[in-house]
Amino acid sequence: MFNKDRWKEIVEVMSSNVVRTIATAFGVGWGIFILIILLAAGKGLENGIRQDFNGVATNTIFMWTETTSMAFEGLPEGRNFNFKLEDVELLRQNIPELRILSPRNSIRLEEGDNVVRGTETGRYRVFGDYPEIIEQNPMYVTHGRFFNHNDIKEKRKVVVIGNRIRDELYNDDEEVLGTYLKISGINFMVVGIYKEKTSNGGGENSERQIFMPFTTFSQAFNRADNVGWMAITAKDGSSISNLTEKIVNTVKQSRKIHPKDERAIGYFDLYEQFNRVQSLFGALRFVAYFVGILVLISGIIGVSNIMLIVIKERTKEIGIRRALGEDPWSIRLQVLMESVFLTIMSGMIGIIFGALSIYGINTLLNAVGPVDMFLNPSVSLGVVVSALLILVVSGLLAGFLPANSAIKIRPIEALRNE
Amino acid sequence: MIEIKNLHKSYKMGKNSLHVLKGINFSVEEGELVAIMGSSGSGKSTLLNILGMLDELDEGSYTLDGVPIKNLNETKAAQYRNKFLGFIFQSFNLINYKSALENVALPLYYQKVGRKERQEKALKYLEQVGLKQWATHLPSELSGGQKQRVAIARAMAAEPKVLLADEPTGALDSTTSYEVMDLIQKINDQGNTILVVTHEEDIAHMCKRIVHLKDGVIVEDKKVEQVRASQYV
Ligand SMILES: Nc1ncnc2c1ncn2[C@@H]1O[C@H](COP(=O)(O)OP(=O)(O)OP(=O)(O)O)[C@@H](O)[C@H]1O
Numbered sequence: 014m015f016n017k018d019r020w021k022e023i024v025e026v027m028s029s030n031v032v033r034t035i036a037t038a039f040g041v042g043w044g045i046f047i048l049i050i051l052l053a054a055g056k057g058l059e060n061g062i063r064q065d066f067n068g069v070a071t072n073t074i075f076m077w078t079e080t081t082s083m084a085f086e087g088l089p090e091g092r093n094f095n096f097k098l099e100d101v102e103l104l105r106q107n108i109p110e111l112r113i114l115s116p117r118n119s120i121r122l123e124e125g126d127n128v129v130r131g132t133e134t135g136r137y138r139v140f141g142d143y144p145e146i147i148e149q150n151p152m153y154v155t156h157g158r159f160f161n162h163n164d165i166k167e168k169r170k171v172v173v174i175g176n177r178i179r180d181e182l183y184n185d186d187e188e189v190l191g192t193y194l195k196i197s198g199i200n201f202m203v204v205g206i207y208k209e210k211t212s213n214g215g216g217e218n219s220e221r222q223i224f225m226p227f228t229t230f231s232q233a234f235n236r237a238d239n240v241g242w243m244a245i246t247a248k249d250g251s252s253i254s255n256l257t258e259k260i261v262n263t264v265k266q267s268r269k270i271h272p273k274d275e276r277a278i279g280y281f282d283l284y285e286q287f288n289r290v291q292s293l294f295g296a297l298r299f300v301a302y303f304v305g306i307l308v309l310i311s312g313i314i315g316v317s318n319i320m321l322i323v324i325k326e327r328t329k330e331i332g333i334r335r336a337l338g339e340d341p342w343s344i345r346l347q348v349l350m351e352s353v354f355l356t357i358m359s360g361m362i363g364i365i366f367g368a369l370s371i372y373g374i375n376t377l378l379n380a381v382g383p384v385d386m387f388l389n390p391s392v393s394l395g396v397v398v399s400a401l402l403i404l405v406v407s408g409l410l411a412g413f414l415p416a417n418s419a420i421k422i423r424p425i426e427a428l429r430n431e
Numbered sequence: 432m433i434e435i436k437n438l439h440k441s442y443k444m445g446k447n448s449l450h451v452l453k454g455i456n457f458s459v460e461e462g463e464l465v466a467i468m469g470s471s472g473s474g475k476s477t478l479l480n481i482l483g484m485l486d487e488l489d490e491g492s493y494t495l496d497g498v499p500i501k502n503l504n505e506t507k508a509a510q511y512r513n514k515f516l517g518f519i520f521q522s523f524n525l526i527n528y529k530s531a532l533e534n535v536a537l538p539l540y541y542q543k544v545g546r547k548e549r550q551e552k553a554l555k556y557l558e559q560v561g562l563k564q565w566a567t568h569l570p571s572e573l574s575g576g577q578k579q580r581v582a583i584a585r586a587m588a589a590e591p592k593v594l595l596a597d598e599p600t601g602a603l604d605s606t607t608s609y610e611v612m613d614l615i616q617k618i619n620d621q622g623n624t625i626l627v628v629t630h631e632e633d634i635a636h637m638c639k640r641i642v643h644l645k646d647g648v649i650v651e652d653k654k655v656e657q658v659r660a661s662q663y664v
């Protein structure tokens with residue numbers, strides 16, 4: 014089937030009218046080009062947005078307290094309250110699907126600087142956290158270490174500071190680790206520096222925070238067993254969104270909140286957000302395929318049309334070949350192969366141009382620096398393979414009508430027109 | 432070799448139907464060289480096309496080398512044509528983007544003969560028609576007589592049982608016509624069965640038997656003393 018003679022014949026036919034061949038092929042190449050570019054653009058957007066979630070456990074909600082909106086069991090409406098450490102234990106026991114429970118306390122930021130180092134001062138947010146928070150927050154330690162469970166147990170007065178704080182309170186060449194900061198009048202030793210994982214926006218303020226062990230914080234700032242905020246991550250098999258109701262209800266019960274009180278407990282469902290973005294990518298991909306394939310279809314129709322004309326022109330030749338004893342199936346196969354060959358060749362050119370354009374855009378992006386929500390547009394091998402598959406199918410479709418009209422040619426009719 | 436009994440053929444054109452062949456009885460032995468003559472429109476080509484399985488008969492029977500030819504589908508017809516028959520046309524009908532050699536090799540390709548063997552055989556037949564040096568030339572680079580000789584080589588290449596030639600000299604001047612007839616006679620000398628449709632008396636007399644068609648029937652069928660074409664070239 015794929016012998017040398019067939020290929021020779023295909024090449025002969027294609028090269029007998031180069032201009033027409035190129036014009037025919039153009040539509041298909043253009044369709045694939047558009048498909049590739051759209052998919053790459055979608056991927057670029059996806060990469061850009063996904064980077065914000067990079068390394069963060071996305072199966073997570075963040076939960077905090079507000080004031081109650083309903084009176085309950087003798088307690089008034091408009092009451093302020095805190096979570097308690099026992100709530101954390103309760104959640105851990107009642108909901109085994111949870112993987113990480115990070116309680117947190119923080120100092121409300123007030124007017125004026127709260128952090129002092131020698132003559133330098135600054136106004137920064139301060140958090141008391143558990144070590145696991147590093148899995149739920151898009152940050153990583155660049156110098157030293159994050160605090161650990163020993164620090165928690167022994168309530169060590171250690172802090173991890175953001176990179177911007179380092180810039181603001183220290184000289185460039187100064188050793189930071191082991192130095193002390195005075196936070197609201199208490200001394201803490203710096204054991205690590207962290208950076209944000211995301212490239213865009215937010216970074217400025219999120220690198221101006223101070224983290225210390227939860228227990229240290231509670232003792233230093235007299236929080237007793239209060240908990241201000243929690244980050245809760247479910248195990249990989251379960252969706253945190255499905256657990257949210259159970260979590261909130263458990264806490265409502267133990268905090269004596271009216272079961273119908275919608276305001277008392279606030280939360281942010283990162284997972285839902287993430288999934289929404291995921292489905293957006295799905296939709297983008299769908300649009301890319303849809304548009305690309307529409308353009309491709311017009312290309313296919315073009316190829317089909319021209320091939321029909323070519324078959325008409327070759328009527329006599331086909332008649333001669335039939336008279337000499339060529340099997341009709343062989344003629345059909347020949348036409349189909351011509352069509353598939355033509356579509357694949359032009360598709361390849363489309364892919365190559367697409368790849369070059371993507372390469373160009375990437376070079377440009379690298380030159381101008383990071384762009385918000387757009388990173389490294391690219392197509393995977395999978396996309397290229399499916400594009401090729403699409404091409405083969407298109408080629409077969411495009412060749413179908415011409416092939417049929419070719420085998421309908423009766424040799425006697427073909428030989429007659431002289 | 433060929434046996435035709437009570438062959439009828441008509442063409443339908445709208446409501447009318449044109450009865451072209453009206454009961455032909457005709458047989459050809461192996462090794463014969465038969466000329467088919469008759470005025471224009473008498474049905475010579477129609478008869479030849481039916482013999483060549485390019486067209487179907489309406490009524491009657493046709494047996495080729497003991498094989499009854501009827502109800503052939505296209506694939507089968509193609510196989511039979513390839514195996515049993517070689518065609519020579521008035522307008523040569525070479526494929527214009529293929530070289531002389533490739534044209535000659537074509538029927539062998541359809542027989543699925545390997546590439547190398549195909550080339551060798553094709554070259555052998557080109558040599559027989561005296562065009563070995565022209566093997567790589569395209570038809571457009573050949574004269575009419577040369578083209579017809581390539582076509583004859585092509586018809587011979589598959590070693591068919593019968594050669595069918597529809598006015599093989601119709602497009603050639605007399606000298607070239609005689610060259611082509613000389614070739615046909617030589618092929619016939621080797622024992623091949625050949626049918627030649629022609630208008631020209633002198634060409635017909637270079638065959639061994641002349642069949643006259645008129646109004647769809649055979650009006651005359653006679654053996655003749657063969658005139659050798661070689662004496663004119
Ligand atoms: N496909 C066809 N449809 C309709 N009529 C046809 C067809 N083929 C041939 N004829 C008619 O049949 C008759 C015989 O045609 P044929 O071609 O056999 O004649 P011929 O003897 O070969 O003539 P010529 O010497 O001119 O080649 C003619 O009247 C022709 O018009």
Ligand SMILES: [Mg+2]
Pocket residue numbers: 475476477597
């Ligand atoms: Mg005729």
